[in-house]
Amino acid sequence: MIAYLARRLIAMILTLLILSMVVFVVIQLPPGDFVTSYIARLSSMGEVPDENVVEAIRAQYKLDDPLFVQYWAWLEGMFTGNFGFSFEMKRPVAEIFSQRIGISLTVEILAIVVMWGIAIPIGIYSAVYQYSVGDYVATIVGFLGIAVPNFLFALILMYVCYVWFGVTITGLNSPDFANERWSLAKLLDFASHVWAPVLVIATGGAATLIRVLRANLLDELKKPYVLTARAKGLKRHKVIMRYPVRVAMNPLISVVGWVLPTVISSSFVTAIVLNMPTLSPILLRALLSQDMYLAGALILFMGFLTMIGTLLSDILLAWIDPRIRMGMIGAR
Amino acid sequence: MTQPNDDVILRVDRLNVDFTFGKMNLKAARDVSFDLRLGRTTCLVGESGSGKSVTARAIMNIVEPAVISSGAVTLFDLKEGEVLELASLDPDGAEIRAVRGARIAMIFQEPMSSLSPVHTIGAQIIEAIMLHQDVDKHEARKRAIEALRDVHIHDPERAVDRYPFEYSGGMRQRAMIAMALACEPDVLIADEPTTALDVTTQAGILKLIRELQVSHGMAVMFITHDMGVVAEIADDVVVMLRGDVVEHGAVEQIFHEPKHSYSRALIGASLGLNNAEARPAPPTEGTPLISARDLSLFFPGQRKLLGKPDPGVQTLKDVSFDLWPGEILGVVGESGSGKTTLGRVLMGKYQPEAGEALYRTGSGDVRDLADRNSFRDKQVYREIRMIFQDPYSSLNPRMTVEQIIAEPLWVNNIAKGAAMRDRVAELLEIVGLSPAMMERYPHAFSGGQRQRIGIARAIALEPRIIIADEATSALDGSIRAQVLDLLLKLRDELGMAILFIAHDIGVVRYFCDRVVVMHKGQIVETGTAHQICDAPREDYTKALLSAVPSPDPRNRKIMPPLSVAE
Secondary structure: OOHHHHHHHHHHEEEEEEHHHHHHHHHOOOOOHHHHHHHHHHHHHHHHOEEEEEEEHHHOOOOOOOOOHHHHHHHHHHHHOOOOEEOOOOOEEHHHHHHHHHHHHHHHHHHHHHHHHHHHHHHHHHHHHOOOOOHHHHHHHHHHHHHHHHHHHHHHHHHHHHHHOOOOOOOOOOOOOOOOOOOOOHHHHHHHHHHHHHHHHHHHHHHEEEEEEHHHHHHHHHHHHHOOOOOHHHHHHHHHHHHHHHHHHHHEEEEOHHHHHHHEEEEEHHHHHHOOOOOHHHHHHHHOOOOOOHHHHHHHHHHHHHHHHHHHHHHHHHHOHHHHHHHHHOOO | OOOOOEEEEEEEEEEEEEEEEEEEEEEEEEEEEEEEEEOEEEEEOOOOOOHHHHHHHOOOOOOOOEEEEEEEEEEEEEEOOOOEEEEOOOOOHHHHHHHOOOEEEEOOOOOOOOOOOOOOOHHHHHHHHHHHHHHHHEEEEEEEHHHHOOOOOOOOOHHHOOOOHHHHHHHHHHHHHHHHHOOOOOOEEEEOOOOOOOOHHHHHHHHHHHHHHHHHHHHHHHHHHEEEHHHHHHHEEEEEOOOEEEEEEEEHHHHOOOOOOHHHHHHHHHHHHOOOOOOOOOOOOOOOEEEEEEEEEOOOEOOOOOOOOOOEEEEEEEEEEEEEOOOEEEEEOOOOOOHHHHHHHHHOOOOOEEEEEEEOOOOOOEEEEEHHHHHOOEEEEEEEEEEOOOOOOOOOOOOHEEEEEHHHHOOOOOOHHHHHHHHHHHHHHHHOOOHHHHHEEEEHHHHHHHHHHHHHHHHHOOOEEEEEEEEOOOOOOHHHHHHHHHHHHHHHHHHOOEEEOOOOOOHHHHOOEEEEEOOEEEEEEEEEEHHHHOOOOHHHHHHHHHHHOOOOOOOOOOOOOOOOOO
């Protein structure tokens, strides 16, 4: 197992290195760089940028040097914990990260938990009582959940909350608390805001998970081992929970791999609509303004999350399914 | 109902089971009545769809989505003198659950899929014990180990913590039996428990069930479509046809004085295979079609994360044989003997490390089938075709019969449009199906009909050789005989050679001209079918033959002869 983990970790580091090159090259692909788009923006507002400042920035970040030198400087910085400087936000990338990552992860992990909490019971019900009224309702709601884009749902939710209940649900804290230190009062305020984005992100994902779980469980329910378990004298619902559900969970667990990164990328629009202080709106802005150190670090971070997620789901799968555990090729 | 005076433990009385699809009503079992007696074995026979399994499940009252519409299943407690009617109980209620597993236990056909793949064998047996017996986990584990020991599983203390996929097919079925018998039931229902096993493993399981039946004194209800098995083990026989019991009696009477025409047909089909006339030996002069010499193939083992590294398998070792034009050559052996691998080597799926298999093509040149390059121009694939074991998974469910049969024709640019349609119609007629069925999808056909479609696909290119890998193993008795006769007819009409891979040596006698017997990757004996079946020389061949059930209850081979009953 340790050898297996070591192999996976080495593979992860190599993949991250290759990813960093690709990210860097792709960010550099559009003509110009941050400074040129900065100048363009200033001149469009009728201001004349200070030549000296521009030159200083260019020199500091080696913008006139060849690509490879720029890449190397970037990579070197990352090894020492220096992720570069965000031109756009005029702050170090590391600072922006540390400010937002906690809230991002909290929202996303809450969303995953809620997603599973909604999907698993409904999926099981839908499969066990196939073609019942409840199954049809779950199916229709599920397809609606897949079909309605998250941001639209967020807009509807905002509208309903404001018009009917007079509540604004944008942001994650009321303005009074925005710059406060964390306290019980702020936590309660946070809880009163966070449900909206969590609900929006969770329902979209849950709808897909319900379909996956239902389809898998329908296959498993027909397997002879279910009959064997009933012939032992087990109660029907116990049989279902103990045997087919356990086997049908496999695909849900493999999903963890891609759920982690999508919680950053897919909640983009939702986060913008709901004005959330998380990482995803930042990524969009960074890409638009060619704020390359910020964008690069964010994309790299998403790649890292993907790999962690895949590793996690592989380990979880091996843990719950002995067939996978025994088949894993490890200690070499 | 009053207690019958003899040792009847379970009485099925005019049982009706209905499936309802919308407004359609299908009777899966119609007025089925029979008794099960302690210490006796009752066989339910009939082809698939005859209502055998539904009847078995109705006894346990697990028939969803069907319903038991009328009739009674009465379980007698001979010691206490109590009577319990099962069919009218709540299917998920406490009363019926106390019966399931404790007083009536069940084992099934597919031992792999009948056990949960993600729980250890031990956990599944312990669960059954703890459901019905008032013991703690430690004691339950001890009893589970004992149960595994009773079914002769080697090293039960370790085997108890293994997963089903680490067991062989025979061991899995033994574990199923251990689980079923852990609570010492009065009735064991065995639903085709040996159909998926090869003959030597089957003989072992049949002996085990008999041995445990004697030591536990239980009633066994055994469902099978194999009349040979019936003759070996049954005391009483219930013959079912499309949901009806057509005949019911002692095994002697059913086999030697069958009253119903369907029973006669079933017995005739199984006797026919055994009493086949010796055929004139096919010519073995001139040049063989395939001449294989010293084929050897080694599969290296996979490295495992846990446990010992797998040493790998020598799948084929110095295999040499000739296939002559127009002959049917049987390749028999247990599972794992390398017979399927041999067929795949000849189709270019695997390349052996050593040896050659020279094939004389229709155009006269010689190709080595052990060499991947021989398959480049697809000529070999046009001349050697395959028929597969499972008629359900070897036909694409999303293609019509026409598309399935025509595929080799258009892939090889042989026919198009109307000509192709005509050829498909002709092929369907050759295999005994109506050309009008062309538009349908495979799910509309029975197993035997699907195998005919597979045969039509195989002969579409007028091949010179057909490799039939267990082509009739999945079929019921009388349908198997029909498919074999079809292949014999096609061989005579089209003059092709057939390499018939089978684990059922009983079929070989009827169907094959010559036979090679394989064991652990080697050929142990080669001879004409009748020499192999009647006068085997090698011990392994003798052992294989002695495991084949004899379709005559007066002449049992596996089981001890009939006790003096009644």
